[in-house]
């Protein structure tokens with residue numbers, strides 16, 4: 294059965310997903326929805342018979358879609374999800390879930406009431422190296438972890454605005470928070486310090502912090518810090534280093550290094566995690582079996598809770614306990 298797929302958003306990551314889908318059997322991209330009709334029609338040009346729309350309602354009324362990919366900035370979430378939930382259309386949504394916690398929590402409860410198949414783009418979970426780390430961690434005691442997302446500021450204008458992206462920790466570094474939860478379990482408390490050091494003087498309209506560090510206590514008793522910056526002139530380290538009683542597991546976006554007392558083993562990713570993510574989602578849409586989807590909306594809500602609590606902690610200067618935090 295060929296699945297009919299639509300896209301909301303026509304930016305960089307829609308192009309990325311579309312490129313992979315163009316090589317996948319059994320999937321036909323039928324429609325694109327953008328903020329302007331020209332953009333949507335331009336995106337549709339590459340797909341034989343695909344149609345561009347500037348209204349999601351028109352797209353969903355006129356196309357019989359089996360699934361929709363949502364690739365829009367954090368500030369644009371809400372109405373899109375509500376429309377898809379109401380019509381019962383499964384969706385793969387690019388992280389993060391939104392700017393804050395209140396709206397995602399409401400969306401999560403409506404998804405659960407339906408229920409509806411969802412997949413969230415926390416693709417680090419699908420890396421071979423992450424799965425290998427999970428295996429190794431079964432026989433180790435974790436003490437702590439250090440996570441990083443160090444780089445430059447993306448050029449898209451919404452990213453630099455707090456009311457556009459929610460800031461780097463919510464928008465980008467949430468990948469590391471999600472990886473921390475996936476490998477080490479749930480978070481109990483966060484304490485964050487953020488600052489504006491460089492970018493607000495270098496670029497116009499910057500309202501997001503450009504450096505930050507978040508101290509995390511986990512339910513297991515382990516501790517972690519996850520830090521980020523976007524002041525670098527180019528890319529910097531991205532990853533999560535897990536310190537255990539049998540050495541360090543260094544997860545990056547490409548591989549896992551298992552650093553023991555006298556040896557270093559490196560496991561490079563053999564498979565593309567985004568293809569795995571697509572396969573798991575489409576398998577669920579075809580069969581109803583969601584067991585291969587490694588990140589669903591309800592689970593990602595917990596990652597969103599951690600990143601939003603960190604923002605509140607940075608603003609108040611106080612630690613935030615997650616069981617007392619509702620956004």
Ligand SMILES: NC(=O)c1ccc[n+]([C@@H]2O[C@H](COP(=O)([O-])OP(=O)(O)OC[C@H]3O[C@@H](n4cnc5c(N)ncnc54)[C@H](O)[C@@H]3O)[C@@H](O)[C@H]2O)c1
Nearest residue numbers: 302303304305306307327328364365366369387388414449
């Ligand atoms: N998982 C990953 O590795 C990864 C990588 C890059 C981006 N992303 C995520 O993907 C999302 C989109 O990023 P991008 O790089 O494509 O951004 P982008 O700025 O290139 O594109 C965003 C698109 O969304 C459109 N848009 C905004 N509001 C809309 C609305 N209400 N309806 C329809 N379209 C709307 C914009 O016009 C634009 O075409 C972000 O949340 C980002 O974090 C994930």
